[in-house]
Amino acid sequence: MRERIEEIRGKAQAAADKPAAVGIDIDLAEFGEQPPAYDYREALHQISELDPEEMARTGVRVDAQERAGTFVQIDDTVVHASALEKGIEVMGTREALETYEWLWDYYWKAVPVDMDKYTATVELHPYDGYFIHALPGARIIYPLQACMYLRSPRYIQRLHNIIVVEEGAELHIITGCASEHEIESALHAGISEFYVKRNAKLTFTMVHNWHRNMYVRPRSGIFIEEGATFINNYICMEPVRYLQTYPTARLRGEGAVARFNSMMVAAPDSIMDVGSRVILEAPGTRAEVISRAVTRGGEIIARGQIVGEVPGIKAHLECHGLILDRGGRIYAIPELDGKDPDVDMSHEAAVGKIAQEEVEYLMARGLSEEEATAAIVRGFLNVKIEGLPPQLEREIQRLMEESESKAL
Amino acid sequence: MLEIEGLKVEVEGREILHGIDLKVDCGQTHVLFGMNGSGKTTLLMTIMGFPRYRVTAGSIRFRGQDLDGLSVDQRARLGIGMMFQRPPTVRGIQLEQMIRLIPGRETQDVQELAEKLNLSEFMRRDINYGFSGGEIKRSELLQLLVQDPNLVLLDEPESGVDMENMQVIGDFIRMLLQKDRRRTREHCGLIITHTGYILDYVEADLGHVICDGLLVCSGNPREMLEDIREHGFEECSRCVK
Numbered sequence: 152m153r154e155r156i157e158e159i160r161g162k163a164q165a166a167a168d169k170p171a172a173v174g175i176d177i178d179l180a181e182f183g184e185q186p187p188a189y190d191y192r193e194a195l196h197q198i199s200e201l202d203p204e205e206m207a208r209t210g211v212r213v214d215a216q217e218r219a220g221t222f223v224q225i226d227d228t229v230v231h232a233s234a235l236e237k238g239i240e241v242m243g244t245r246e247a248l249e250t251y252e253w254l255w256d257y258y259w260k261a262v263p264v265d266m267d268k269y270t271a272t273v274e275l276h277p278y279d280g281y282f283i284h285a286l287p288g289a290r291i292i293y294p295l296q297a298c299m300y301l302r303s304p305r306y307i308q309r310l311h312n313i314i315v316v317e318e319g320a321e322l323h324i325i326t327g328c329a330s331e332h333e334i335e336s337a338l339h340a341g342i343s344e345f346y347v348k349r350n351a352k353l354t355f356t357m358v359h360n361w362h363r364n365m366y367v368r369p370r371s372g373i374f375i376e377e378g379a380t381f382i383n384n385y386i387c388m389e390p391v392r393y394l395q396t397y398p399t400a401r402l403r404g405e406g407a408v409a410r411f412n413s414m415m416v417a418a419p420d421s422i423m424d425v426g427s428r429v430i431l432e433a434p435g436t437r438a439e440v441i442s443r444a445v446t447r448g449g450e451i452i453a454r455g456q457i458v459g460e461v462p463g464i465k466a467h468l469e470c471h472g473l474i475l476d477r478g479g480r481i482y483a484i485p486e487l488d489g490k491d492p493d494v495d496m497s498h499e500a501a502v503g504k505i506a507q508e509e510v511e512y513l514m515a516r517g518l519s520e521e522e523a524t525a526a527i528v529r530g531f532l533n534v535k536i537e538g539l540p541p542q543l544e545r546e547i548q549r550l551m552e553e554s555e556s557k558a559l
Numbered sequence: 560m561l562e563i564e565g566l567k568v569e570v571e572g573r574e575i576l577h578g579i580d581l582k583v584d585c586g587q588t589h590v591l592f593g594m595n596g597s598g599k600t601t602l603l604m605t606i607m608g609f610p611r612y613r614v615t616a617g618s619i620r621f622r623g624q625d626l627d628g629l630s631v632d633q634r635a636r637l638g639i640g641m642m643f644q645r646p647p648t649v650r651g652i653q654l655e656q657m658i659r660l661i662p663g664r665e666t667q668d669v670q671e672l673a674e675k676l677n678l679s680e681f682m683r684r685d686i687n688y689g690f691s692g693g694e695i696k697r698s699e700l701l702q703l704l705v706q707d708p709n710l711v712l713l714d715e716p717e718s719g720v721d722m723e724n725m726q727v728i729g730d731f732i733r734m735l736l737q738k739d740r741r742r743t744r745e746h747c748g749l750i751i752t753h754t755g756y757i758l759d760y761v762e763a764d765l766g767h768v769i770c771d772g773l774l775v776c777s778g779n780p781r782e783m784l785e786d787i788r789e790h791g792f793e794e795c796s797r798c799v800k
Contacts, residue, residue, distance in 0.1 A: 506647065508647045509647050509649050511609055511610075511631055512643065512646055512647050512649065513649070513657075513660070514630065514631040514632040514635065515607055515631050515632075515635055515640075515641050515643075516635060516640075516657070516660070516661045516702060516706055517632055517635040517636050517661060517662045517663065517706060518632055518660055518661075518662070519632050520630070520632065522660070523632075526652060526656075526660055527649060527651070527652065529651070529652075530649060530650060530651025530652040530656075530685075531650065531651050532651070533651045
């Protein structure tokens with residue numbers, strides 16, 4: 152164990168100054184402040200630091216109704232962790248690593264610790280995050296909610312989340328990351344490692360609610376085993392200074408499935424560099440990567456990469472972008488990498504403005520130009536996410552509508 | 560209800576309508592005949608107010624109000640509605656959502672109307688996405704029934720519709736035009752027809768022939784249709800000359 156920890160530390164130290172593969176390089180020395188510590192709260196309503204409205208917009212219900220459990224972290228401190236359904240465990244990652252020795256086998260396995268300076272900094276400094284564990288065969292009906300809140304200015308929020316969905320289990324997670332209103336410049340470095348075991352299913356819906364001074368660097372890796380399904384929904388419609396993320400999913404067992412849906416709206420001065428990568432390593436695996444990008448003056452780089460390693464895989468990539476205002480930019484970079492003649496991979500990308508013909512069609516039914524435009528943009532962002540239970544579908548729809556009503 | 564005087568219209572710098580006069584009274588249904596490219600659709604699109612169709616002379620009055628300067632949605636809210644011949648597909652907006660967006664009458668009977676129009680299974684599909692000719696017409700009719708306009712502009716309601724569907728479409732156009740009422744009828748219609756089949760289902764009061772951007776003659780629509788079937792539009796062109 153000690154050897155492994157030393158090895159991880161060594162790699163992290165070697166990568167402490169390593170810039171990310173894409174995106175501007177951030178000088179981490181600019182963020183030096185220490186956040187305060189927060190007390191642990193037994194009940195959600197005791198968390199007075201968080202605006203309930205802000206929480207609701209990230210999908211977190213203070214009453215925890217129709218939720219399988221809750222996790223709340225403010226800055227570096229876990230302030231609440233509870234599981235309300237059987238078959239599920241929720242706790243801080245550091246506590247989990249102390250409790251379960253076996254968890255070290257999952258620590259920095261799906262995301263390399265030396266990927267770049269943002270992964271390294273999480274290892275080299277105090278951090279926490281959530282460990283969520285669905286036990287074998289557990290069917291968790293309601294979604295589990297998690298909120299990562301950044302409250303202190305001029306510091307780096309470091310997170311390391313580990314999610315393990317055991318064989319045959321089914322779990323839905325809604326996670327919201329948010330920062331205090333008008334926070335001074337701060338950086339969020341969040342590691343998420345997902346392990347979806349044989350025939351298990353995980354739906355992970357993430358809503359980002361940042362502010363215009365925030366730098367955001369999530370790093371995610373997902374291992375999906377035989378017959379397992381991973382569905383990732385990402386919603387980011389608030390301003391952000393500079394967001395760069397490129398989660399990588401590996402389909403490691405026969406028949407595994409991965410779906411990524413990303414819905415983004417970039418305000419002026421926001422830069423969102425968002426990608427999804429799926430590596431299909433086993434026969435009969437399938438992947439779908441869909442992104443919908445809307446700019447109101449900001450810049451969106453919509454990346455997508457599908458790597459077909461073996462015969463008999465099928466994957467599709469789709470990047471669609473709408474430029475609503477001058478000054479906006481959408482740069483779609485779809486990449487297909489086929490390594491066998493018997494792969495079935497495709498992509499489509501389209502960037503442009505709203506079709507005037509569609510706006511006028513709705514206007515002819517009595518909608519004003521603004522109403523027609525908003526309806527069309529909503530429709531554009533509204534990706535039909537297959538395979539969700541109706542309750543979760545409604546919940547995601549509600550989250551989308553709330554984000555849209557503010558962003559548009 | 561609708562009064563058009565000396566209407567000249569340009570599309571992309573080219574004059575298409577050269578001075579149209581037309582009056583449709585409350586409760587009446589008029590039919591427009593004419594060759595492809597004669598200006599029939601241009602007339603309807605101009606009444607609806609699409610910016611591509613630029614009025615260079617003349618006027619359009621609806622219920623006594625000059626429509627000059629009013630946007631498409633303002634005209635729709637005044638009570639003008641249009642059945643498009645080839646409406647665009649709008650991805651992400653389902654027919655059901657579109658119905659809810661339309662400012663109009665109470666939509667509680669929409670499900671029943673949708674059922675009668677054989678549209679129930681289309682309500683949760685993106686509007687016009689993969690719809691056949693007949694499905695488009697029925698979806699247009701459902702939207703118009705919710706919108707409930709006083710002036711109904713129908714651009715070739717029979718195009719792409721098989722005989723079986725024609726009866727349904729005819730019935731609903733009659734409903735839209737309040738054909739079951741006589742004295743209290745408040746709706747009027749202007750229908751473009753190429754084949755004239757619609758006249759087998761919907762009675763019209765007056766027919767007009769548009770030829771090269773001019774309204775060249777008016778009369779009994781059935782007689783005019785028979786004439787056109789027999790002699791074609793060439794006779795109309797000769798008539799003008």
